[in-house]
Amino acid sequence: MDYAAYFAANRESQLNELKEWVSIPSISAQSEHKQDVNRAAEWLAEALARAGLEHVAIHPTAGHPIVYADHLHAPGKPTVLVYGHYDVQPVDPLHLWQTPPFEPDIRDGKLYARGATDDKGQLFIHIKAIEAILRQEGALPVNIKVCIEGEEEISSANLYPFLQANKELLAADAVLISDTELLAPGQPAICTGLRGLCSMDIAVRTAKTDLHSGSYGGGVPNALHALVTLLDSLHEPDGRIAVAGFYEDVPELSAEMKAELAKKGVDEEGIRERLELDALFGEAGYTYAERVGARPTLEINGMYGGFQGEGTKTVIPCEAHAKITCRLVGRQNPQDILDKIERHLRLHTPPGAKVSLVQREKGNPFTIEPSVPVLQKAADAYEHVYGVRPVFTKDGGSIPIVEAFARELTAPVVLMGFGLPTENLHAPNEHFHLENFDKGLLTIVTFLRRLA
Amino acid sequence: MDYAAYFAANRESQLNELKEWVSIPSISAQSEHKQDVNRAAEWLAEALARAGLEHVAIHPTAGHPIVYADHLHAPGKPTVLVYGHYDVQPVDPLHLWQTPPFEPDIRDGKLYARGATDDKGQLFIHIKAIEAILRQEGALPVNIKVCIEGEEEISSANLYPFLQANKELLAADAVLISDTELLAPGQPAICTGLRGLCSMDIAVRTAKTDLHSGSYGGGVPNALHALVTLLDSLHEPDGRIAVAGFYEDVPELSAEMKAELAKKGVDEEGIRERLELDALFGEAGYTYAERVGARPTLEINGMYGGFQGEGTKTVIPCEAHAKITCRLVGRQNPQDILDKIERHLRLHTPPGAKVSLVQREKGNPFTIEPSVPVLQKAADAYEHVYGVRPVFTKDGGSIPIVEAFARELTAPVVLMGFGLPTENLHAPNEHFHLENFDKGLLTIVTFLRRLA
Known part of the structure; x- marks a missing residue:
């Protein structure tokens, strides 16, 4: 069965699994949800084991646990470390949610729930892509390590010491993360900078x-x-x-950087209208794309x-x-x-x-050059599935551990996002377009096979 | 029995009554306390009837009810309208109260409860003074009307139309209010201005x-x-x-006004220390007394x-x-x-x-001249009980209806307070010094008898 047919056949059961996960209110910032955060980690560990990964372990920390797993049976092939987070943002103001944040609801091809796009939904793509390759081919084309934390939304305080103490365990040739965004529907993007x-x-x-x-x-x-x-x-x-x-x-913005940001083709008037604002507002002397991407x-x-x-x-x-x-x-x-x-x-x-x-x-802020080979392979995989070559963008968001991964493991970090900028992350009515869940599965399978 | 002996004999039962009243959380600003506000009005009406007042009536309004009563059996004598309020301020931050705001507690000669001094405790003095004269003498030396509202803390929105519609019912030669402060322990004050x-x-x-x-x-x-x-x-x-x-x-502060305010002898350093402040702060060019009293x-x-x-x-x-x-x-x-x-x-x-x-x-702001005869009689009554002549002060607080009473009834308003500036009104741990409850009873009895 080709991968498209495989994922189509398994779509309903996979979405039901994801709904189960996002229904766990793993809000890392609120101590009353401590048990829910633990439950989300346990659910994740079981899902990794079901997918066929080995050495699944829940590592306690001074805060919320870190979940590790690996599959290291591709000698001579590169090792990819998959990172993500199973914790979510708080949900207030609760009264603005159309359906309760932890009662996942699929409407118009979108999954509505806290964590649907940030980051459970995107991370789930990796788990199911790995599972698919193992079931279809019996082996993985590369070595895989998985390291998932429960404190990304509260700044990864305990992942950093874990990373420093476990450099050998986590050593990899590339780090793969899906916690960023496409540029727009149908237009993939690879993030080369985070604030x-x-x-x-x-x-x-x-x-x-x-x-x-x-x-x-x-x-x-x-x-x-x-x-x-x-x-x-x-x-x-x-x-x-x-x-x-x-x-x-x-640094002052170079003419080259300004041109790259301008290529994003941000529709300022469209953003203003969509947010129902009388006016956008930001630092004088910069465009919207510069303000959000590079200032x-x-x-x-x-x-x-x-x-x-x-x-x-x-x-x-x-x-x-x-x-x-x-x-x-x-x-x-x-x-x-x-x-x-x-x-x-x-x-x-x-x-x-x-x-x-x-x-x-x-x-710390993070930055990487688009010319790095593993980024070009990621671009090939996107192009294969979406039909267009991704753009290289700077994201205004922060994944504080990304810079630490790059520095401590001296490995390139590939930020392949499948979310959309309109998906209300950190706000009421967070959701995830399932079209990008479907394409994400194929993109990650393609990427891992091409890496080999 | 003289009045001092009468009040001593009845002290415990009177304080128990007052504790019952202040235990009703009649917070006018919070709609969840609507029923409590009604209960406080009913309790008041019963207390007025018990005191011997007649025509006791609870007047519904668009907001909280107004309680009226009178005793008009002194032909040829002046009529005094007693005003006060049975509503109280909200209680947050609740965690700063040493004992719960609606579980009255007497410690060190002070009654602790929301409303203890503002205004249930002070208003209760009038009820018990009238009751005492009626029980001791069988008649009152003046005609008395009582008009008590439940919306003073939310600006008396419904008392003003009631006052306009019932000018004859409320007509009086003087209005008597105890909702202000002594200058300091042992030093009474009559307020001649409100912001x-x-x-x-x-x-x-x-x-x-x-x-x-x-x-x-x-x-x-x-x-x-x-x-x-x-x-x-x-x-x-x-x-x-x-x-x-x-x-x-x-108006610019006149030299005379500045001198009068200076006479209050405000101890700025003492206030700063008592409030545990690094520094007082206010409008440049004015003293503390001027800032709070007249600006x-x-x-x-x-x-x-x-x-x-x-x-x-x-x-x-x-x-x-x-x-x-x-x-x-x-x-x-x-x-x-x-x-x-x-x-x-x-x-x-x-x-x-x-x-x-x-x-x-x-x-509106309110002001009255100290030379008005009924204010001088109030001063005499204070002096008789406290042993010192009261000072005439400007209060920084507001009792919005005072100016309306003066204007609509063309009657002088006598503001005879028995609270102290340190009694935490509108704040956690509101309390009332019972020494001034005791002296207040005697002062009001003396005042009413001298008015005749």
């Missing part, structure tokens, strides 16, 4: 207790005023980040303080909180950037306010 | 959904950034409010948006919310101020953000 990431929690404290704005209003600091002033000081009105030295290690950011991801209930409360809040993240590019170092932000916030703290900061995630 | 109040909800919307900061970060507006910019634009760094025309109807304010009371849970979420939030209130002085008009803020916010809205505003409360 780095760092994050910080900010807390502001003023008086020892909330105060009545009648008795004290006008005479005492307000924690929300102080937080608003601090946060507003982080950007210039033209969108530039106002933290001293923030852009120090950001760093500083975003406030959440904020709260004072009275948030119904009605009015005439209170002067004594505490206020915010969460920020930065996307990094070029030679920006996450620790250095967090230190610069910290310095900025301490300098700008208004009278009467005390600021406390917690530095959280730290991931 | 006005207005409030507004602000909502910012950007994209139609939350977005992933990897895919979109740098290229689209962030609702929290827009809100932070808007809110920060409302103040100058020196504490002045930056809204055009905000100070137009604020207008604009405070952010609450704010929320984006991810507020544990950990990190790399999201660009599409909505963000804030609640603000202003304290007004002089001839500032709440509607005019809200309109000016609205204009300011529309002018300062950053690109890509849509702002929606809901105007809420609107109460």
Whole structure:
């Protein structure tokens, strides 16, 4: 049976398996889901064993476990390390989901569920491609190692030490990851750059207790005023980040790079309309594609303080909180950037306010040259299945461990995504176009066979 | 039996009654407490009847009910209208309460409970003073009307139309209110000025959904950034409010007024230490007493948006919310101020953000001359019980209906408070010093008898 016929025959049972997996709420950021994260790891380990992989092991860490498996029976052939993650993002605001995030639903050829595209659905392609080759041919054309973590959405804190401690176990000639996007329906893309990431929690404290704005209003600091002033000081009105030295290690965009980004043919007006925005907004002097693909950011991801209930409360809040993240590019170092932000916030703290900061995630930016041979083979595989040659893009997102894989294993990392930019990852109604699930299976089979 | 002996003999049973009342969570701002608010009104009506008042009636309104009662058997004597409120503020942050807000607890001579001082405890003084005179003398020295609302903490929206529609029912020679403060332990005060109040909800919307900061970060507006910019634009760094025309109807402080406020002898360093603040903060060019007593304010009371849970979420939030209130002085008009803020916010809205505003409360500032005879009689009563003559003060708080009573009934309003500035009203661990409950009973009995 050819592979297209094989996958068609097994489609329903494979999708039912995937639905089972995405129904497990493995939200790594929320401790109440600790058991669900473990369940998702166990489910994954069983699926890897069913696929025919060997040495399946769940490695406990200080956080969520890492699942390893391999199939090393192709002597003289290259070894491919498949990486992915079985953890998912939180789901709020829950009321905006059309169907519950952990009750997977297939509508209009799309699978709706948290994790459908990021990353369970995409990772599942690899498992089923490997299973298919083993069932069809009884052997794999290359050596395969699989290393799947449960902390990608919270910055892979425990994968990095695992990687350092297990360089031999994980040693490979290439790392294969599907956690990025096609450029558009029918147009594949290979990602040659990812932004780095760092994050910080900010807390502001003023008086020892909330105060009545009648008795004290006008005479005492307000924690929300102080937080608003601090946060507003982080950007210039033209969108530039106002933290001293923030852009120090950001290379100026070369004419070549600008041309490459322009080739993506981003439809700014289309994006604006689809998001129902009055206007796009970003750093002055750059196009949308440049801002998202090759420039760093500083975003406030959440904020709260004072009275948030119904009605009015005439209170002067004594505490206020915010969460920020930065996307990094070029030679920006996450620790250095967090230190610069910290310095900025301490300098700008208004009278009467005390600021406390917690530095959280730290991931370096990643970049690779399109001319690397394994990337060209990946491009051939895409072209074989999609009928068009993929473009080489820079992605605005971050997979903090990618740069670490490349550095520690001195192996090229192949980012072959099958998601779409419109699939609401990290937002309500996340989904995965099953057309790309189908084509993804064939693409990965083709890629692994051509690597041999 | 003299009154001191009478109140001593009845103290325990009266406090038990009061504890029963403050245990009812009559939070007017929260619709889930609608039934509790009704229960508090019913409890009050029964207490008024028990005290010997007549024509006790619970008047339904579009919101929470108004409780009326009277005792009009002193022909030729003045009529006093007692006003107060049986609703209370919300209780969050709940975790900062040492004992639950609706499980009243007496410690160190203080009653701890939401509403203990604002205003159930203070209002209860009037009920028990009237009851005492009726039981001791069989008649009242003046005519008494009682009008108690359940919406003071949400700006008396329904009391104002009730007042306009029932001017004859409520007609009086003086209005008596205990919802303000002594200057300090042992030093009574009569309030001759209250700040006005207005409030507004602000909502910012950007994209139609939350977005992933990897895919979109740098290229689209962030609702929290827009809100932070808007809110920060409302103040100058020196504490002045930056809204055009905000100070137009604020009279400059006269030398006389400054001297009167200075007489309060506010211990700025003591306040700073008690609140555990690094520094006090307020409008440049004014003392603490001037800022709180005679200058207008604009405070952010609450704010929320984006991810507020544990950990990190790399999201660009599409909505963000804030609640603000202003304290007004002089001839500032709440509607005019809200309109000016609205204009300011529309002018300062950053690109890509849509702002929606809901105007809420609107109460005028109030002022009265200390020389008014009924205020001098109130001063005599205080002096008789506390041994010192009260000072005449301006209070930074707002009782929006006070100005309306004075205007609609053309009657002087006597603000005789028995609370203390340290009693955490509107904050966790609200309490009431029972020493002032005891002295308050005697002061009100003395005042009513001297009015005759």
